[in-house]
Amino acid sequence: MFATFSRRAVVLVSSCVVVVAAAALATLPPEGVADRLGLHPPEAGPALATGRLGLPAHVEPPVPAPIPQPGQVAVCNEPGTDRVVTLPDDAAPGGERPLWIRRPPGPDSADLPVLYLLHGSASTHETLMEEDLGPLLDREMCRTGVEFVVAAPHGQENGGATTEWADAADGRFALESFVTGQVIEAVEGEHVRPRDLRAIGGFSMGGYGAAATALRHPDLYAQVASWAGYFRVDDPDGVLGDRAAAHSPDLLLDSDGVDDLRFVLVEGTEEHTPLQEGSIRGEAERFAGLLTDRGMTVATLQPRGGHDFRTWGRSLPGVVDFLVSGWTATP
Numbered sequence: 001m002f003a004t005f006s007r008r009a010v011v012l013v014s015s016c017v018v019v020v021a022a023a024a025l026a027t028l029p030p031e032g033v034a035d036r037l038g039l040h041p042p043e044a045g046p047a048l049a050t051g052r053l054g055l056p057a058h059v060e061p062p063v064p065a066p067i068p069q070p071g072q073v074a075v076c077n078e079p080g081t082d083r084v085v086t087l088p089d090d091a092a093p094g095g096e097r098p099l100w101i102r103r104p105p106g107p108d109s110a111d112l113p114v115l116y117l118l119h120g121s122a123s124t125h126e127t128l129m130e131e132d133l134g135p136l137l138d139r140e141m142c143r144t145g146v147e148f149v150v151a152a153p154h155g156q157e158n159g160g161a162t163t164e165w166a167d168a169a170d171g172r173f174a175l176e177s178f179v180t181g182q183v184i185e186a187v188e189g190e191h192v193r194p195r196d197l198r199a200i201g202g203f204s205m206g207g208y209g210a211a212a213t214a215l216r217h218p219d220l221y222a223q224v225a226s227w228a229g230y231f232r233v234d235d236p237d238g239v240l241g242d243r244a245a246a247h248s249p250d251l252l253l254d255s256d257g258v259d260d261l262r263f264v265l266v267e268g269t270e271e272h273t274p275l276q277e278g279s280i281r282g283e284a285e286r287f288a289g290l291l292t293d294r295g296m297t298v299a300t301l302q303p304r305g306g307h308d309f310r311t312w313g314r315s316l317p318g319v320v321d322f323l324v325s326g327w328t329a330t331p
């Protein structure tokens with residue numbers, strides 16, 4: 001478990017994530033997930049309430065959505081495989097930036113969804129691996145019957161700044177470009193996914209980064225999962241310079257092409273992590289309200305606990321159900 005009293009002072013202690021999953025979820029059809037999670041807005045029409053998504057027009061031929069097979073997919077019998085690849089990046093410690101990729105058993109294909117994950121300000125991809133996130137997500141894949149790839153890049157830089165998963169205004173590093181370029185290429189290769197089968201998520205600073213990245217690149221991702229994220233700029237090291245507004249999720253909601261993005265927001269009941277102004281507490285509710293006002297799809301989950309993986313782990317069944325409901329929607 002790790003506890004956080006400020007974004008820049010985080011104590012990391014390895015532990016297993018606790019996941020609570022109701023047995024009834026195993027048979028829950030994808031179209032019922034929206035009601036179980038309490039998707040907003042409640043008055044939305046059937047297409048919005050069920051997470052119905054259309055494949056992008058440029059995909060030829062259309063890539064079929066995965067068909068759920070609860071308890072009957074390969075990962076139920078064989079765990080996923082981990083691989084850490086290194087990609088060149090002068091701004092990374094050692095000049096190479098690691099990327100953790102966990103794939104379910106069997107061959108890769110363009111109809112296998114991908115969940116890209118961004119870690120927090122004082123952690124790395126190794127933190128996610130040490131928290132057994134791979135096996136825990138294997139369990140959720142087996143339960144829902146939809147397998148997916150998990151990929152998490154290393155997001156620290158040589159100077160030790162909180163990167164905000166952005167391209168620094170002074171050119172010191174270019175993490176946004178790395179995540180939306182080299183990372184996707186390394187994970188997907190010749191099996192390029194349509195945006196509808198890509199989700200991006202993250203924890204704390206990574207939760208902010210996931211929201212900002214998806215809103216700035218809606219052509220690349222269709223879903224966002226934010227654990228203890230914040231949705232306004234909190235940039236203690238000034239890496240954004242005078243471009244802060246262009247990276248603030250709450251100011252990007254009226255951008256072109258973002259209206260069909262789907263968000264699941266997780267915030268612990270005891271979340272009190274301070275930001276430069278205010279705290280993370282209440283950010284999920286505030287951002288969900290902004291999304292609802294625009295008729296966008298959003299689910300909010302409030303597991304008991306604070307700013308740590310034990311808390312976030314309790315939300316994994318709900319988050320995966322939400323993502324699966326989007327991935328399995330019929331175009």
